[in-house]
Amino acid sequence: AQSVTQPDIHITVSEGASLELRCNYSYGATPYLFWYVQSPGQGLQLLLKYFSGDTLVQGIKGFEAEFKRSQSSFNLRKPSVHWSDAAEYFCAVRRGGSARQLTFGSGTQLTVLP
Amino acid sequence: KAGVTQTPRYLIKTRGQQVTLSCSPISGHRSVSWYQQTPGQGLQFLFEYFSETQRNKGNFPGRFSGRQFSNSRSEMNVSTLELGDSALYLCASSFTSDNEQFFGPGTRLTVL
Numbered sequence: 001a002q003s004v005t006q007p008d009i010h011i012t013v014s015e016g017a018s019l020e021l022r023c024n025y026s027y028g029a030t031p032y033l034f035w036y037v038q039s040p041g042q043g044l045q046l047l048l049k050y051f052s053g054d055t056l057v058q059g060i061k062g063f064e065a066e067f068k069r070s071q072s073s074f075n076l077r078k079p080s081v082h083w084s085d086a087a088e089y090f091c092a093v094r095r096g097g098s099a100r101q102l103t104f105g106s107g108t109q110l111t112v113l114p
Numbered sequence: 115k116a117g118v119t120q121t122p123r124y125l126i127k128t129r130g131q132q133v134t135l136s137c138s139p140i141s142g143h144r145s146v147s148w149y150q151q152t153p154g155q156g157l158q159f160l161f162e163y164f165s166e167t168q169r170n171k172g173n174f175p176g177r178f179s180g181r182q183f184s185n186s187r188s189e190m191n192v193s194t195l196e197l198g199d200s201a202l203y204l205c206a207s208s209f210t211s212d213n214e215q216f217f218g219p220g221t222r223l224t225v226l
Contacts, residue, residue: 034214043118043204043217090157100211101147101170104157 002027004093006105013081014113021076021108023091032094033074034102035065039087047089050074061085086112115141118207118218126224132193135221139186139207145169146188147215148180151202160203163188164211192223200225 003026013019025031032051036044048059055067065076074091088109092102119138127133139146148160159172163182180190186207192199202222206215 036217041222043120043219044206046214046216049214092157100145101159101162101172102149102157102206102215103159106156 002031002093002095002103004091004103004105006089006091006108008108009106010109010111012111012113015083016080019076019078019081019085019110021089021091021110023074023076023105024072025074025091025093026072027093027095029095030069033065033067034092034094035059035063035074035076036090036092036104037061037087038090038107044090047076081110081112083112083114086110118205118216120203120205120218120221122221123219124222124224126226127195128226129195129197131195132191133195133223134189134191135203135205135223137188137190137205137207137218139188139205140216143207143209143216144186145208145211145213145215146182146186147206147208148188148190149204149206150174151204151220152200157204160190162211169211195225197225199223 005024034049035047038044047063050057050067088107090107091105121136145164147162151157162170166182177193182188202220204220206217208215
C-alpha cells in the first residue's frame, strides 16, 4: 500500500528565511504527488502538483517542489517565507489506475516568527 | 468560477443520531470525494463518486454512506453517530477522477 511520510511535525522559521518541508512516499511506480496547505478552520488549498515531466514544479504563492525518484521524495520549498504562510502543510500521493483517492501525510505545522 | 461549497459548516449532534452533509462541486466537475480529518487519524479517504456511481470506498464502517446526484452534487450520511465521528468532513471535486482535487471548507461535526 502507498504511504506518505512527513517527518517534521512542526517547523518554525523567521519571516524572510527560506523554507523546506520534507515529504517521502512509498509506492512502487511513479505516483501523482501534491502539496496542499490548510489554514485554521479551513479546507485544503492546492499549492502544486506533479504528474510527469519536469521534476521541478512551480506552484502558487511562490512555492516550488522537486520530485526526486531516487530518494522517493517530493520536498516543498520557498525562498523567502511570509507571515501569511503560517499554516499546516500536507503532502499527498495518488496512485494511477482505479484507486484515485489521495493518501495524505500527517502534516507539518509551520510557524513564522516576525 | 465558484469553488466547492459544503453545507452546513458546523453541526452538533448527539450519539445515536444520524447526519447528512452536502457538497456542491465546482461547476463542470463530475468527481466528488469525501475525506474525514481528525487530530488522531489525520486525513482519511471515505469514498469517491463519479457520474452517480461510487468508484472507491475507504476503510470505514457501513454507517458511513454517500450518494451523488445527476447534477454532481453529493451527500454523505452517517448513521448511529458515535463520539469518534467528531471530525472535519472535507469534500473535494475534480473534473474527472484523474485530475487534481479541489477541496471545500469542510463541515465540522461535533458528536456529544
